[in-house]
Amino acid sequence: MGNCVFCNIVTGKEEAFRVYEDNSVVVILDKYPVSRGHLLVITRKHYESIHDASPKDVIYAFSVASALARIYRNYLNAKGVNVVTNSGSPAGQMVFHFHIHVIPRWHEGGFSWGHRYILDDKEANEVIKDIKPYLNEIKKFLLEAGFSWR
Template sequence: MSKTIFEQIADGEIPANILYEDETCIAFMDAFPLSKGHTLVIPRKPIENIYDLDEETGAHIMKVVTKMANALKSTFNPDGLNVIQNNGSYASQSVFHLHFHLIPRYKAEYDGFGYEWQSDENLHSDEEKKEIARSIREQLNA
Protein backbone atom coordinates (compact mmCIF):
# COMPACT_ATOMS: atom_id res chain seq x y z
CA MET A 1 0.00 0.00 0.00
CA SER A 2 1.42 3.40 -0.92
CA LYS A 3 1.99 6.12 1.63
CA THR A 4 -0.18 9.21 1.78
CA ILE A 5 1.44 12.56 1.13
CA PHE A 6 1.23 13.25 4.89
CA GLU A 7 3.09 10.03 5.74
CA GLN A 8 5.76 11.07 3.24
CA ILE A 9 6.05 14.49 4.91
CA ALA A 10 6.21 12.92 8.38
CA ASP A 11 8.91 10.52 7.19
CA GLY A 12 10.94 13.38 5.65
CA GLU A 13 10.58 11.96 2.15
CA ILE A 14 9.12 15.13 0.67
CA PRO A 15 9.70 18.71 1.80
CA ALA A 16 7.29 20.80 3.81
CA ASN A 17 7.44 24.00 5.82
CA ILE A 18 7.62 22.29 9.19
CA LEU A 19 6.67 24.40 12.18
CA TYR A 20 6.81 21.83 14.99
CA GLU A 21 7.59 18.16 15.39
CA ASP A 22 8.04 15.58 18.09
CA GLU A 23 7.92 11.79 18.27
CA THR A 24 4.10 11.71 18.03
CA CYS A 25 3.07 14.44 15.61
CA ILE A 26 4.16 17.11 13.20
CA ALA A 27 2.78 20.55 12.27
CA PHE A 28 3.45 22.20 8.92
CA MET A 29 2.13 24.88 6.60
CA ASP A 30 -0.63 23.79 4.24
CA ALA A 31 0.72 23.58 0.68
CA PHE A 32 -2.48 25.19 -0.64
CA PRO A 33 -3.39 27.64 2.15
CA LEU A 34 -6.80 29.22 2.54
CA SER A 35 -5.35 32.05 4.62
CA LYS A 36 -2.08 33.40 5.99
CA GLY A 37 -0.79 30.86 8.52
CA HIS A 38 -3.00 27.91 7.45
CA THR A 39 -1.39 25.02 9.33
CA LEU A 40 -1.90 21.26 9.49
CA VAL A 41 -1.25 19.06 12.52
CA ILE A 42 -0.98 15.30 11.91
CA PRO A 43 0.09 12.21 13.79
CA ARG A 44 3.33 10.66 12.56
CA LYS A 45 1.85 7.18 12.48
CA PRO A 46 -0.69 6.43 9.77
CA ILE A 47 -4.16 6.89 11.26
CA GLU A 48 -6.90 7.24 8.65
CA ASN A 49 -9.47 9.21 10.65
CA ILE A 50 -10.70 10.13 14.11
CA TYR A 51 -12.50 6.80 14.49
CA ASP A 52 -9.11 5.05 14.53
CA LEU A 53 -7.43 7.54 16.88
CA ASP A 54 -6.28 6.21 20.25
CA GLU A 55 -6.83 8.39 23.33
CA GLU A 56 -3.14 8.92 24.12
CA THR A 57 -2.25 10.12 20.62
CA GLY A 58 -5.43 12.21 20.49
CA ALA A 59 -4.62 13.96 23.78
CA HIS A 60 -1.11 14.76 22.59
CA ILE A 61 -2.28 16.04 19.21
CA MET A 62 -4.79 18.36 20.91
CA LYS A 63 -1.97 19.80 23.04
CA VAL A 64 -0.05 20.55 19.86
CA VAL A 65 -3.16 21.96 18.13
CA THR A 66 -3.58 24.34 21.09
CA LYS A 67 0.11 25.26 21.04
CA MET A 68 -0.03 25.98 17.30
CA ALA A 69 -3.27 27.98 17.63
CA ASN A 70 -1.63 30.22 20.22
CA ALA A 71 1.49 30.62 18.07
CA LEU A 72 -0.69 31.66 15.12
CA LYS A 73 -2.58 34.11 17.33
CA SER A 74 0.67 35.64 18.63
CA THR A 75 2.24 35.81 15.18
CA PHE A 76 -0.63 37.10 13.04
CA ASN A 77 -3.34 38.32 15.46
CA PRO A 78 -6.18 36.90 13.33
CA ASP A 79 -9.77 37.93 13.97
CA GLY A 80 -10.70 34.27 14.43
CA LEU A 81 -9.51 30.72 13.89
CA ASN A 82 -11.21 27.62 12.55
CA VAL A 83 -9.95 24.20 13.65
CA ILE A 84 -11.35 21.66 11.21
CA GLN A 85 -10.96 17.91 11.02
CA ASN A 86 -12.79 15.94 8.28
CA ASN A 87 -13.59 12.21 8.29
CA GLY A 88 -14.49 10.39 5.10
CA SER A 89 -14.88 11.69 1.58
CA TYR A 90 -18.49 12.80 2.20
CA ALA A 91 -17.13 15.12 4.92
CA SER A 92 -14.50 16.50 2.50
CA GLN A 93 -11.54 14.39 3.66
CA SER A 94 -9.22 14.20 0.67
CA VAL A 95 -6.04 12.84 2.29
CA PHE A 96 -6.86 9.73 4.28
CA HIS A 97 -4.43 10.43 7.10
CA LEU A 98 -5.88 12.14 10.16
CA HIS A 99 -5.17 15.87 10.09
CA PHE A 100 -6.35 19.03 11.77
CA HIS A 101 -6.56 22.28 9.81
CA LEU A 102 -5.85 25.48 11.73
CA ILE A 103 -7.17 28.27 9.55
CA PRO A 104 -6.64 31.82 10.81
CA ARG A 105 -9.45 34.16 9.73
CA TYR A 106 -9.05 37.85 8.89
CA LYS A 107 -11.86 40.39 8.50
CA ALA A 108 -9.81 42.68 6.28
CA GLU A 109 -9.02 40.15 3.55
CA TYR A 110 -10.76 37.43 1.59
CA ASP A 111 -9.35 34.16 2.80
CA GLY A 112 -10.87 31.73 0.30
CA PHE A 113 -12.78 29.86 2.97
CA GLY A 114 -16.56 30.07 2.86
CA TYR A 115 -17.36 28.22 6.07
CA GLU A 116 -20.71 29.30 7.46
CA TRP A 117 -22.81 27.64 10.15
CA GLN A 118 -26.45 27.23 9.11
CA SER A 119 -28.43 25.39 11.74
CA ASP A 120 -32.08 24.43 11.58
CA GLU A 121 -33.76 24.78 14.96
CA ASN A 122 -36.69 22.72 13.65
CA LEU A 123 -34.57 19.76 12.50
CA HIS A 124 -35.49 17.67 15.56
CA SER A 125 -38.25 17.97 18.13
CA ASP A 126 -37.33 18.05 21.82
CA GLU A 127 -38.37 14.40 22.09
CA GLU A 128 -36.19 13.43 19.12
CA LYS A 129 -33.25 15.28 20.70
CA LYS A 130 -33.75 13.35 23.95
CA GLU A 131 -33.85 10.04 22.04
CA ILE A 132 -30.72 10.93 20.06
CA ALA A 133 -28.91 11.85 23.29
CA ARG A 134 -30.04 8.59 24.95
CA SER A 135 -28.75 6.56 21.98
CA ILE A 136 -25.35 8.26 22.11
CA ARG A 137 -25.06 7.79 25.89
CA GLU A 138 -25.80 4.08 25.42
CA GLN A 139 -22.87 3.78 23.02
CA LEU A 140 -20.59 5.66 25.40
CA ASN A 141 -21.45 3.21 28.17
CA ALA A 142 -21.26 0.07 25.98
Protein backbone atom coordinates in the same frame (compact mmCIF):
# COMPACT_ATOMS: atom_id res chain seq x y z
CA MET B 1 1.07 3.12 3.69
CA GLY B 2 3.68 3.54 0.96
CA ASN B 3 1.44 5.84 -1.00
CA CYS B 4 0.35 7.99 1.89
CA VAL B 5 1.56 11.51 1.21
CA PHE B 6 1.55 12.47 4.89
CA CYS B 7 3.52 9.36 5.90
CA ASN B 8 6.04 10.37 3.26
CA ILE B 9 6.21 13.88 4.65
CA VAL B 10 6.65 12.55 8.20
CA THR B 11 9.58 10.37 7.13
CA GLY B 12 11.03 13.13 4.96
CA LYS B 13 10.57 11.25 1.68
CA GLU B 14 8.37 14.05 0.50
CA GLU B 15 9.10 17.72 1.03
CA ALA B 16 6.95 20.10 3.01
CA PHE B 17 7.39 23.34 4.88
CA ARG B 18 7.85 22.05 8.42
CA VAL B 19 6.89 24.41 11.20
CA TYR B 20 7.28 22.21 14.26
CA GLU B 21 7.87 18.59 15.18
CA ASP B 22 8.28 16.30 18.14
CA ASN B 23 8.05 12.56 18.75
CA SER B 24 4.28 12.43 18.13
CA VAL B 25 3.39 15.04 15.53
CA VAL B 26 4.73 17.03 12.61
CA VAL B 27 3.26 20.44 11.80
CA ILE B 28 3.48 21.66 8.22
CA LEU B 29 2.07 24.45 6.13
CA ASP B 30 -0.88 23.37 3.99
CA LYS B 31 0.18 23.44 0.33
CA TYR B 32 -3.25 24.77 -0.58
CA PRO B 33 -4.02 27.20 2.21
CA VAL B 34 -7.43 28.67 2.90
CA SER B 35 -5.70 31.61 4.57
CA ARG B 36 -2.15 32.80 5.21
CA GLY B 37 -0.60 30.56 7.85
CA HIS B 38 -2.92 27.56 7.37
CA LEU B 39 -1.26 24.71 9.29
CA LEU B 40 -1.72 20.96 9.45
CA VAL B 41 -0.95 19.00 12.58
CA ILE B 42 -0.13 15.46 11.42
CA THR B 43 0.40 12.47 13.69
CA ARG B 44 3.64 10.59 13.01
CA LYS B 45 1.67 7.39 13.21
CA HIS B 46 -0.62 6.57 10.32
CA TYR B 47 -4.32 6.61 11.18
CA GLU B 48 -7.02 7.05 8.59
CA SER B 49 -8.78 9.77 10.57
CA ILE B 50 -10.10 10.73 13.99
CA HIS B 51 -12.30 7.64 14.03
CA ASP B 52 -9.40 5.21 14.39
CA ALA B 53 -6.61 7.31 15.89
CA SER B 54 -5.58 6.39 19.42
CA PRO B 55 -7.24 8.65 22.02
CA LYS B 56 -3.84 9.68 23.29
CA ASP B 57 -2.64 10.80 19.86
CA VAL B 58 -5.95 12.59 19.20
CA ILE B 59 -5.67 14.55 22.43
CA TYR B 60 -1.99 15.23 21.92
CA ALA B 61 -2.52 16.47 18.35
CA PHE B 62 -5.42 18.67 19.44
CA SER B 63 -3.28 20.08 22.23
CA VAL B 64 -0.62 21.07 19.71
CA ALA B 65 -3.32 22.52 17.44
CA SER B 66 -4.77 24.47 20.37
CA ALA B 67 -1.38 25.89 21.27
CA LEU B 68 -0.89 26.98 17.65
CA ALA B 69 -4.35 28.60 17.65
CA ARG B 70 -3.36 30.54 20.76
CA ILE B 71 -0.09 31.64 19.18
CA TYR B 72 -2.04 33.08 16.24
CA ARG B 73 -4.54 34.91 18.42
CA ASN B 74 -2.34 35.94 21.33
CA TYR B 75 0.87 36.87 19.52
CA LEU B 76 0.26 37.20 15.80
CA ASN B 77 -2.96 39.24 15.78
CA ALA B 78 -5.27 36.77 14.07
CA LYS B 79 -8.88 37.91 14.56
CA GLY B 80 -10.06 34.30 14.71
CA VAL B 81 -8.88 30.72 14.19
CA ASN B 82 -10.53 27.50 13.01
CA VAL B 83 -9.28 24.25 14.54
CA VAL B 84 -10.89 21.38 12.67
CA THR B 85 -10.41 17.84 11.49
CA ASN B 86 -12.32 16.27 8.62
CA SER B 87 -13.22 12.60 8.97
CA GLY B 88 -14.40 10.83 5.84
CA SER B 89 -14.92 12.15 2.33
CA PRO B 90 -18.47 13.44 3.06
CA ALA B 91 -16.79 15.71 5.61
CA GLY B 92 -14.30 16.94 3.04
CA GLN B 93 -11.34 14.76 4.04
CA MET B 94 -8.91 14.56 1.13
CA VAL B 95 -5.80 12.95 2.62
CA PHE B 96 -6.66 9.83 4.58
CA HIS B 97 -4.10 10.24 7.31
CA PHE B 98 -5.39 11.91 10.46
CA HIS B 99 -4.63 15.62 10.56
CA ILE B 100 -5.96 18.78 12.15
CA HIS B 101 -6.29 22.07 10.31
CA VAL B 102 -5.36 25.26 12.13
CA ILE B 103 -6.64 28.13 10.02
CA PRO B 104 -6.00 31.67 11.19
CA ARG B 105 -8.59 34.25 10.17
CA TRP B 106 -7.18 37.69 9.61
CA HIS B 107 -10.33 39.65 8.92
CA GLU B 108 -14.10 39.59 9.26
CA GLY B 109 -15.85 37.77 6.45
CA GLY B 110 -12.79 35.61 5.90
CA PHE B 111 -14.53 32.34 6.67
CA SER B 112 -14.53 30.01 3.66
CA TRP B 113 -13.28 26.58 2.68
CA GLY B 114 -13.78 27.39 -0.95
CA HIS B 115 -10.95 29.71 -1.83
CA ARG B 116 -7.75 27.73 -1.57
CA TYR B 117 -4.65 28.90 -3.36
CA ILE B 118 -1.20 27.50 -3.97
CA LEU B 119 1.35 28.30 -1.28
CA ASP B 120 4.49 29.96 -2.60
CA ASP B 121 7.95 29.73 -1.04
CA LYS B 122 8.07 33.39 -0.09
CA GLU B 123 4.86 33.26 1.92
CA ALA B 124 5.85 29.93 3.47
CA ASN B 125 9.17 31.27 4.69
CA GLU B 126 7.54 34.43 6.06
CA VAL B 127 4.94 32.43 7.99
CA ILE B 128 7.62 30.18 9.50
CA LYS B 129 9.63 33.24 10.51
CA ASP B 130 6.53 34.75 12.15
CA ILE B 131 5.67 31.65 14.19
CA LYS B 132 9.18 30.53 15.15
CA PRO B 133 9.67 32.87 18.13
CA TYR B 134 6.53 31.47 19.78
CA LEU B 135 6.98 27.74 19.31
CA ASN B 136 7.97 27.37 22.95
CA GLU B 137 4.29 28.02 23.73
CA ILE B 138 3.55 24.54 22.40
CA LYS B 139 5.82 22.92 24.92
CA LYS B 140 4.32 25.02 27.73
CA PHE B 141 0.80 24.08 26.64
CA LEU B 142 1.64 20.37 26.48
CA LEU B 143 3.25 20.39 29.92
CA GLU B 144 0.23 22.20 31.37
CA ALA B 145 -2.05 19.66 29.68
CA GLY B 146 -0.21 16.92 31.53
CA PHE B 147 1.91 15.57 28.70
CA SER B 148 5.58 15.06 29.14
CA TRP B 149 7.04 16.87 26.20
CA ARG B 150 8.98 14.52 23.95
